[in-house]
Amino acid sequence: MPATQDMLVRDFRQALLWPLQLVPQRELGPARPWEHLPADGPWHEVADEFDPATPLEERHYSEFVTFLPYVQRFLYGEARRGGSDDDDGQSVRRGSPMRVFRRRDITAARAVVQPGTPALQLEVEHVDLYFFYDLDLVLLNVEVSGKDIPLALVQELMYRLGRGYPGAWDADGRAQHCLFDLEWLAADGRVLARSDAQQREPFLAFVARHRAPLIAAHWAFVLEPLVPELSPDAGALRYRQIEYHRMPTMAYLALDDPRRLSRADFVRLGLVTGAGRDHATPYAEDPLRDFEQRHCYDRFWSDAGAAPHTRYMGNGHALVVVGDAQREFFRCAERGVLAQFRHQHFLLFLIAHVQKAALLMFSDRLVDALERLDVGDADSVKRFKRTIRRSFESFLRFTHRYWFHEISEQAQVRALFRLTARHLELDALYAEVKDRTADMNTYLDADSLRRQANTVVRLTVVTIFGLIGTITTGFLGINLIAEAEQPLLRRLLIFGAVAVATIALTVFTVVRSKRLSDFLDALSDERLPAWRKAASLLAVFSRDRR
Secondary structure, eight states: OOHHHHOEEEEEEEEEEEEEEEEOOGGGTTSOGGGGSOTTSSOEEOOOSOOTTSOOOHHHHHHHHHSOHHHHHHHHOEEEEOOSTTTTTOEEEEOOSEEEEEEOSOOEEEEEOSTTSOOEEEEEEEEEEEEETTEEEEEEEEEEEEEEEEHHHHHHHHHHSSBSSOOEEOTTSOEESSOSEEEEEOTTSOEEEEOOTTOHHHHHHHHHHHSSOOOOHHHHHHHTTOEETTOSSOOSSEEEEOSOSBOOEEEEEEESOGGGOOHHHHHHHHHTOOOOOTTOOSSOTGGGTTHHHHHEEOTTOSSOSSSOSOEEEEOSSEEEEEEETTOHHHHOSSSSHHHHHHTHHHHHHHHHHHHHHHHHHHHHHHHHHHHHOOTTOHHHHHHHHHHHHHHHHHHHHHHHHTOOSOOOSSHHHHHHHHHHHHHHTHHHHHHHHHHHHHHHHHHHHHHHHHHHHHHHHHHHHHHHHHHHHHHHHHSSSSOSSOOTTSOHHHHHHHHHHHHHHHHHHHHHHHHTHHHHHHHHHHHHOTTSOHHHHHHHHHHHTOOSOO
16 A cells, blocks of 8 residues: 555544435424424534533634624624613623534444445544524534544545445445445444445335435434435425535544645545545546645645644535644644634534525525416416515525625635635525526516506506596486486396496406507507508407407
8 A cells, every 4th residue: 555545644533514405394384493303302402602601611712703793693693782671781692593403322433434444433523403594404514533544544434424325336236435334323332323325226216216316324314303305204304405415524634744645645635536546646637737726725834833734625515624643733622723623614614505505495496486387377376476585585684694705804714715615606606596586586576567567558448438438428417318216126127237238348348458458559649540540449349369
């Protein structure tokens, strides 16, 4: 095995972040999604670190002050001084629109990377679910860690661990691109769930039946009691895939001497391509010519500083930091690079992927609304209009609550967020969704104006022709037919006959209001000859559809 591939990663951490779209359920009512998590289930809300009753840890303080005020309000909520007599001017707390729930039954993972390789035991640092106010999104976050793992094995873990389901199988029926086997373990060593990626037939049958992928068993277990949208299992909260099945990932690697890594090693780490031969890049050289400029943040890749020879790499899908295990600041979980990786850097990565997932969700809503639209069904048109209006309102709230171009004034955080956002192409995606949403809303406004204009035309035509009869009968101020002294029955019959004739004339006027409007336009046009005006009048009584 090549020399660099034999290097040990003294401290390894990988954090997965999987955005999923929650499928709205009518029976859930107005309650928020997280309110449907059972109290006796595995998920419990994470206690707020900013509790005045407990001392605030320094790493959380450093995390807080990293971000700009409007990002702080998104991440942590805010406290304002009350101005009413009821609160006596006391501080009023407003919670964050982000709610975090954690399960603690999964404490370890046993992974087999490829057939014949020994099982690797990883510690599960935490398993979290992130919900967001006014967004039908949930983000699964799983962080694992290990020590003294060969670099080649770490590269394979980074490439294979975060797969929602296998992407393919080889000729021998072995799953490709994912771990050969994975087990979630309890604190006492019990196996809680195991991957079923090697069982090809259920995955093929599910896609053939539902035109949707089957989530692997070990990931479906982690998300319980949430269930896939098309699963036959009962569940109040249902989700479906919104992005690629390969989960966005963050990785932290502490090596004895990161300068020993070859350029090919950095390419494999930064692009998360798996292990390979030393000094052999995974792709052709031409596309990798500007790898350092496009994917690396090398402000600390030098001999100076508290954590020299630290390199950050990102491609949107991944954010990776490599550094020197001999430097205390690099491995410090309270104030050093490791603390920044688990707090500030994780949050900037989360914000970028929340933005992308939300934009994809809005786009999916528009497509779904169009697919359900039947222009010949009045109820379908009404539902379509309501859906588009709600989507437009939600998009406006998203823009003001979750959309940030800058999240920090700290150079490192600002640069890493820009690096991630640029590779995710967030600005282009936002502009596209904004234009589509605005186009839909503009169409609805134009359609409403068209309907109002048609109504005005019809009312105008009816008024004009009704005016003729009104003036004719009311000019002398007397009744043309004196029947006031006749018997009641005769008067009722005359009244009924006149009412029927009037209604018939009115209905005819409304039905032919478009043609009558055209006749009035022709009549008012001084350039038209008399025979054209007469033809327009005859067209009012024609049976030909226009």
